[in-house]
Amino acid sequence: MKLTGREREEFALRYLPLVKYVVSRFYIKETGTISKEDLFHWGIVGLMEAIDRFDEKRGIRFEVYAIKRIEGAIKDALRKEDILTRGQREKYRQLIEVIDSLEEGELDEKNIADRLGVDLVTYWELLEDINPVIVSSIEELLEGKGFEIPDSRELIEDKVENEELLDALGKAIKKLNDRERHILSLYYYEGLSLKQIGTILGITESRVSQLHAQIILKLRRMIKGEWE
Known part of the structure; x- marks a missing residue:
């Protein structure tokens, strides 16, 4: 998706609730080393990747594509983090x-x-x-x-x-x-x-x-x- 810097920022703000939705589906123990804020940060990375890589010609709704990218970014980050003692x-x-x-x-x-x-x-x-x-x-x-x-x-x-x-x-x-x-x-x-x-x-x-x-x-x- 080709957007100007301002359009990209506005698009991200518009779909920020998708990140909140995906993060809400993960359970993180409060006493653990990972917080919901960490998940939200990783989810935003996934959202920005979705915006940059989305191809309307594929016939897939952006929301569907973005949710998968957001989930993927969070899961990838969790794999890389050594969250277990x-x-x-x-x-x-x-x-x-x-x-x-x-x-x-x-x-x-x-x-x-x-x-x-x-x-x-x-x-x-x-x-x-x-x-x-x-x-x-x-x-x-x-x-x-x-x-x-x-x-x-x-x-x-x-x-x-x-x-x-x-x-x-x-x-x-x-x-x-x-x-x-x-x-x-x-x-x-x-x-x-x-x-x-x-x-x-x-x-x-x-x-x-x-x-x-x-x-x-x-x-x-x-x-x-x-x-x-």
């Missing part, structure tokens, strides 16, 4: 090892916590700590499976080319319980923030973050099971 990173490694060793019917919170050797409260705190690392999107779940997925900034449409992987994801989602599927639907299809989902379900934003992380971990394990 050494202890948290070790716990994360242990968590993945435990989950990979379990059968599908054993993927409940209590069982995972027991296998980790911690109580439920400690496990929930761990899910909150690692939430920005593992659950920013379903696309990253698919990336974690080891398939070639384009950079998140290039995911202009919500689809994945690998039909077999989509089939595995669909089967895994069907195995979730009603509440878990409801949370996924509210977050990924209706575009609600974790806070809004918490209001609907009558639980805190923090608890939704924990459940969301647990769901993604379960999906990751079930998809892996489909491909073993």
Whole structure:
């Protein structure tokens, strides 16, 4: 998109609410090393990239394109930031090892916590700590499976080319319980923030973050099971 400096600035101000919307969908623990202000800054970078690179000829609405760019910029920054302590990173490694060793019917919170050797409260705190690392999107779940997925900034449409992987994801989602599927639907299809989902379900934003992380971990394990 070719704009003068003034037009570019005015365009950015007009679409600044998109950055606020995207940031609202990320849960960041208040005691963590990353703040909402950090996310907002990274989101603005993504918005400016969207303005500079948007091509009207592609037939995609700017809002759709910009949201993907903003999300991508934030996710890329989170990947580069070392937001976990050494202890948290070790716990994360242990968590993945435990989950990979379990059968599908054993993927409940209590069982995972027991296998980790911690109580439920400690496990929930761990899910909150690692939430920005593992659950920013379903696309990253698919990336974690080891398939070639384009950079998140290039995911202009919500689809994945690998039909077999989509089939595995669909089967895994069907195995979730009603509440878990409801949370996924509210977050990924209706575009609600974790806070809004918490209001609907009558639980805190923090608890939704924990459940969301647990769901993604379960999906990751079930998809892996489909491909073993």
